[in-house]
Amino acid sequence: METVLKTNELTKSYGRQTVLDGVSLEVKKGDIYGFVGKNGAGKTTFIRIIMGLAKADSGSVELFSGEKLEFARRKVGSLIESPALYTNMSALENLKMCCDILGEDKKQAEEILQIVGLSDTGRKKAGNFSLGMKQRLGIGMALVGDPELLILDEPINGLDPTGIVEIRELLLRLKNEKNKTVFISSHILGELEKISTRYAIIAKGKLIEEITAEELKKKCGLTTLIKTDSPDKAEKIIRRVLSTDKTEVRKNGIIAVSAEIKNIGELTNALYTESVTVSEINTSDSDAENYFIRKMEG
């Protein structure tokens, strides 16, 4: 598959602090690439270097298999940190400004407004938009010129649950209907897990791991979450019945069982006969969140 973004040993320091330490990764066409890391891990610096807003001390960036960066960046739409909006203009005017910058036809501005769900904002100034509307307009501005690659830095930061769902659906739609490649950085792991096809985990400026969604699933396996009235006692019973030590009592009292449970009835009977009340049993496809956290903390 065609490589749309490749970095080789990107390194960047501010004074004595190294914020990026030899980061090499590769994004393939059609990926929704999740860039996972804590705050201050170096995600934004990495993106800023890719977009030409900052210079790396060493290493290189390749876009679209080595196209000249000046031209290649025209095919990349980005939303970095906060949306770069002309606050004294309406959403439509903002998009038209972007069209002017790129020398693009302004007709696409109205279509993009519809895609990001802001077509009813009229003459309202972008400075008066809610955070969610600003984020959507930011994504809209990234869509000007029909870019092949979208680079979004924390696009769901500060959004309410509805806003998060809207952005998620928008990104999935862009990938599925418009065949965009999306590079998305976030520290909100649960959200990334829902849409990403590949991941890179970064911690303290170093790339810890690059992994596909399938590999991640295999590594994490199926997790069963059991809620009981006495977690510690229940954990011992589960370990005995399932003959496994792959259990963990989480802070909220829920027991996470990473081993396969062939007969759930047998397990609940065992708990019942030892006077443990089971109030909830759920299965989770993967326990990626814990996996990411373990990796990020080294």
Add this chain to the structure above:
Amino acid sequence: MGGLIKTQLKLLSKSKSLIVCMIIAVALGITMTLIYNYFWEQRGDKIAMSYALMRQYGMNTELLDTALDSIPQNNLWSYVNIFFSDGGIWLISCCCGCAFLSSEYNMGTLKNPVSRGCKRWKVYFTKLLAGIIDVFLVALAYVGSGTITAAFVVKNNGTAGAGDIIVVMICYILLLIAMASFFMLLTVLFHRTGFSAAAAIAGPMLISSLLNVIATVNENASTLSRYLLMESFITVEPSVLRGETYITILTALAYIIVTCTVGFLVFRRSEIK
């Protein structure tokens, strides 16, 4: 490049700071004309009284005539020169120019062209071009409103020779461009309106004061102060009359070249936030 210029002009047309500064410039231009004219008329009365007394006592007025020749006349052209050199343009343009030039740093919209592969020199020079237009509009509002008011209140509408006017205006235009380039450099260095405007106002004043102090022990310092940008506005007309126009032109060009070069080098290397 055309698209970038278009966006800058659109930003300029939507700039609140420009509108506010132009209103202030017009108000200041009218007020200053009335004040200057009042003092000129006061002085005219005193001069007429002096002439009358000298004639009454049979004194020779030749010396007074010579002295009066060197004093600016109360005519429209004098007003144009005064408005360019009284510091008003500098103050209003500082606020307006720095506010406009740093607005994109505040909004973070400089990211838009740079992240889309626009060359930084194009971004820098389109911004500078808009900054120059911004400064010109403010200057026009100040000098224009003042001169139009003067046309109504000043009795003597005489002007200098047409050739002089063109040369002097070219000098002023070059100095305004140098001023805008200087503001652009400060904006690139400080990013914030407050810092860059403060540096644009306080910096030249501080240097001028220092040179004045040094001039008390070293005469070369007073020669140096002639090449300060702010001082150059004051010396335009005298320089033209003395046949030293080239000094003003070279000073302005030197400022334009140095500030643009340094500003661009800083902008090329700086991180865009």
